[in-house]
Amino acid sequence: MVGLGKRRPSRARSGVSGLQGRHSSPAEYAATTRSVDDGLIIERLAHDGRGVAHIANGKTQFVEGALPGERVETAIHLTRQRYDETHVRRVIEASPDRTTPPCIHYALCGGCDLQHLAIEAQRGHKLAVLQEMLSRQGIELTEAPTLIATDDQHYRRRARLGVKVDAEGRVHLGFRARRSQRLVDISDCTILVPSLNVLLGPLHDQVATLEAPRQLGHLELLESDQGVVLVLRQLKEHAADARRWQAFAEMHGLHIVRWLGRDTPVLDWLTLPPALTYRLPGPGPGTGPSDELTLGFAPGDFLQANAAVNRRLIETAMVWLGNIDGRSWLDLFAGVGNFSVSLAARGAIVTAVEGNVSMVERLADNARINGLDVVSRQADLTQTSTIEALLSEYAPEAVLLDPPRAGAERVCQTLVEHPVARILYVACDPATLSRDAARLVHGGYRIVHAAVADMFVHTSHLESMLLLEHPRKQW
8 A cells, every 4th residue: 555645666666677766967967858849748657647758869758747648848856777757847738637736735745646637537547557557467358447436535534644853943744745755744635534634733733832742753643433543653751742642632532542662662542542443334235324334443453545435345346246145255364354344244154364463353353343253363375385274274265365565476376276266356556466367367267357446546556456267166
């Protein structure tokens, strides 16, 4: 998952590895940029949302803030052997898809990178990226991917805010700037849910009143069914500042918890610890509370940032799967049960496996809260022997994968050697999904459904989901 305001490494952004970059000199800039009169013609968008162009000598230019068909004047901020990383200085001829960014901080903040592109075009780009990534692996989809999307503003229910005190003692609170570790002070964020956005100003003022603001590493905001949780990363104990935070919590109706300590931080609640939950769609046809599932979580657990898209993702998966009553499933990288409880609520026999011990415990609690029977296991899913043992012990008819960005290469290799009837693969990185899907498809599986979930609107990040079947395994 991509964090709000978190800088992406240049190597990952470019798709080119093994090349060291350096900042260009004025002479190099003049030699590799067309004149203002001519400009650069943008040919297409790269997977990460940057424009792609070529200068007269054929060298590739990756241009932040540029759109296909545009003519732009650019400036180089990093030059490499085979390409330059640049940004738009002036748009000479604009694309019809160019739009005014809704956020006043967009020009500086590194949290979003596609607000200058109309929302329909953003989503079209993401659909095309998944198809192209799969095509590069020799996989052609028989039908276009489904688009899963909801609101394009005020959707994000968690965010991490950097805190810095400069040499003059001024407090800065916000997200990382583009191409920099510098913080951009954020007073209003158009993608945060309102309950989080309204706290940005008060939080800045609060940090400025602390006696030891330099002991604060960062802040994290989480929206739950029980209200907003403020998570402090605090290096040392400071009793007076702790009392200030407790007063702030009372004033704004918050729950506050600290990760206290430098090397091995300990979770320490400054307010009464709530039983944090969020809701998922239930198996019934209704829309009332009784038709919803409840999942508990804790600070530090993985939590999808976009609640509405997460619900739609699960609903889409369940439509694809149809009747799963009595079917045996192995849910790998299960987290706190985001998919496990939905499968079990529809009658599936579910064994859920997660590497994090505390999340395994919460997964088991979540099954009990919802009156469901789910076997919860802790295991290292990077080990082939462990994966083989799980497949042998539980003999699942189907497997659900929801891995981190590194993907599930070892699992997919094992599932080729020990096939199951169905695989539902949910991914936060289309590159590793395409790599793993290629192993599965070339190993005998076929893709029957694909979807792109616009989980992080106004960014180039996309979530995707594939349903695969094995023709030799009866369902």
